Amino acid sequence: MSLMVFMAVIGFAVARLRNLFGVVMLTGIFSLTSAVLYVVLDAVDVAFTEAAVGAGIATVLMLGTLALTTSEEKTVSDNKPLLALLLVTITGAVLIYGTLDMPYYGDPTAPIHHHVAPRYLMDSAYETGLPNVVTSVLASYRGYDTLGEVFVIFTAAAGVLLIIGRPQRGRRRARRDAQWDIEHGIRKNVILRVVSKLLLPMILLFALYVQWHGDFGPGGGFQAGVIFASGFILYALIFDVDLARAVVAPRVSRFFLALGVLLYGGVGVVGALLGGNYLDYSVLARVPTDGQHLGILLVELGVGLTVAAAMITIFFTFASQER
């Protein structure tokens, strides 16, 4: 509970602080603290994802935006603070009123623990064969929601391309600029360059581990995709954006962006062709559990591909804006 109080303090600080850089940093800490909270609350997959996505990607994007715009909030910018405060207080009061009939925190007799969820916990081992129940539910029982979710991230990447997409600079020019930066800028710092080069393969390997291990422990496509992308982001930050972009050309990342969702959606289509309903994995193999395994493996791969490509695309699009 002290974690939550800590989060509340951070929240207030964010509201009061005018230096936007500080605001973004605090938001990152807010996300990270919530991730720790989720671990305490037994939500390990969620904590993993929140840390990677919320504290990681969101913070990077916000910093990127600040670099492109401004880093100080102007004047006392609240133009209607009283009205806003009133609205917020009313909404908060309504919510608290609503909590009065709720089941208590941690109560094992709460309705949600006796309807729908018990089957996941008791039968998923038999029906999908995976120990990680969250993965079973995410990729199979409610796999269609996850398809939608991958499409959301696809929409974001395509949207960012539409809104601020720029043509890529030539490869040779990128190398020349990078060389100058290495000699004169941040890249002059040897420690950063060496350590990041050492870390890069570890990061990518870890991403692959998380991707495939998600059936047995916390992990899966989303986390893996973000970690994989972060390797490239690290390279771009330390070395040069255009150089990194030369490694993963926009054409390539666009291709994988589409490939991932097509893979996921395609698995569903195959399931339908083989006689089941859309996204039924049991028909993919002779033994239904094997089919589930295969289906979940493939869709998680699809998720990982699209998420990695999306994060790379979004980051690179932000990073290659003219300043």
Next chain:
Amino acid sequence: MTAAQIPALQVVVALLAAPVCLILRRPRVAWLIALVATWASLVMALILLFSVLKVGPISYLLGDWEAPWGIEYRIDMVSAFLLVIVTTIGSLVIPYAQASVEAEVPAARVYLFYCMYLLNLAGLLGIVITGDVFNLFVFLEISSLSSYVLISLGKDRRALIAAYRYLVMGTIGATFYVIGVGLTYMMTGSLNMVDLATLMPAVIDTRTIHVALAFLTVGLSLKLALFPLHVWLPNAYTYAPSAVSAFIAATGTKVAVYALLRIVFTVFGEVDVLSFPGVQEVLLTLAAAAMIGASATAIYQENVKRVLAYSSLAQIGYMVVGIGMESATGLAGSIVHLFNHALMKGGLFMVLGCVFLRLGSVEIADMHGLAKRMPLTMAAFVAGGLSLIGVPLSVGFISKWYLVQGALEKGWWAAVAVILASSILAIVYIWRIVEVAYFRPRPEGAPAVSEAPASLLVPTWMMIGACYYFGIDATRTLDVAVGAAETLLGGLR
């Protein structure tokens, strides 16, 4: 693949067409993919509608997991009707869009435009067809995110800030909706609409559920732009590219109204939420405020797209009035108005797209004497405008007739007065534009314009023509609407 898979394909075809557009970057190819996907979706929607009319509600289990452990698609008359509405509008807008988009969006981005459009279409269809409240949220966000992007593509820089404001308000609305879902889930343990309906009577008296209903309603009201949560709409409709305005104005808020109908009459269908103290009064007051206030504001606007945007706000008021009546007639009036207004507004925005293509502007000041130069275009505007006012033989008349009937049945004279008053106001704001276009001479230095090209005019006239076709012979739409209303009011059957 058998016809039994159509419910899934209805959404999946549009969904999977989007990444295909992304890979094949050429603009004409992307347009073609969008066209084929939309027309295929229309065919599927019609098949579903006819099936539902014949055999009753269809249930489809995704992944073959039974509800509520898996996600269920449930298609009854209301959903089928909405599917047809959305796909019909799309099928007419896409042929229109080819020339319109080419003129308004940079060539290098056109393939991304169609990719976004397909995502928007898939999102809307996904909302309408699902029987799971959380799945609704996921597809709500797909459609919302894609619409933010599409709106931002307008040439005027105000499109950007309009899209941003819509994003912020839309996300707040979506978050409220999810909070509502969370509260409902907390008390019942289920996310499936039909399942929730059976569990609801046991928990309906808890404060948590009351608050849940409030959050669900407020969240969706933001999306359907019910007064006073409407502020994002005028700018979003005005500054978006023409084809986008036409599509979104005709579909976005309708689908949000559908979601509200589902929550109120299906999820909460076993309990009569409209009889809770104050609910009906609040709903009707807000609807009336929208009808009168928005129509009056429309009269003072200089930008014709803005006039139509405010007119849309008023029309949303009509739809909510019908919901508030909670009678078969009133509700049927609302539901048929979903279809009718989609045709009218879609058509009128398409007319404006024609004007914009030739004139480069949609300000009233620039439209003096336009009727002589663009006779077919302006004639379409007059026809659509008359339908909006509610002239007999047009679809507008059908909707208003049913709503007035519903009000008379309940003895609500004030409601009748409001409906008629806003129709009169509509005459004023339509006449203003017609008068300028037909009865003022073209000023000396005005640019020479010619009639809009056939690729724009044909879909526009088809849309406007449909306004009169379904106004003269409204039996088909009314049968579906009345049937849908009865389904909703009957709770679960």
Next chain:
Amino acid sequence: MEFPGLINYWIVVVLMMTGFYIVIAHNNLVKKIVGLNIFQVSMFTFYITMAKVKGGTAPILAEGIAQYSNPLPHVLILTAIVVGVATTALGLALVVRIRDAYGTVEDDEIEAQENDR
């Protein structure tokens, strides 16, 4: 109505309202997105708090564990997190374009520019 049973939810409500306040009361477009983020993360915390069972553990099946926390809210929030970051990315992209077009990222200054037209 006991204190300890509901206090977690009350703190979550406070968190949510803080985020909500930042969105509606502040003018800076980036800060609004930040507020939106805080609002959403707090909403996630609400769901996750709901899922916890006293004496339970993470819902990964293993030998000898009898009580698990509820996996369904976890799945829902995983989806919601992704939706949240997608919204953030698009919002920030719009802010970058707005900065280019208007020269500022303060909502009241933008409104002033709009009204001058």
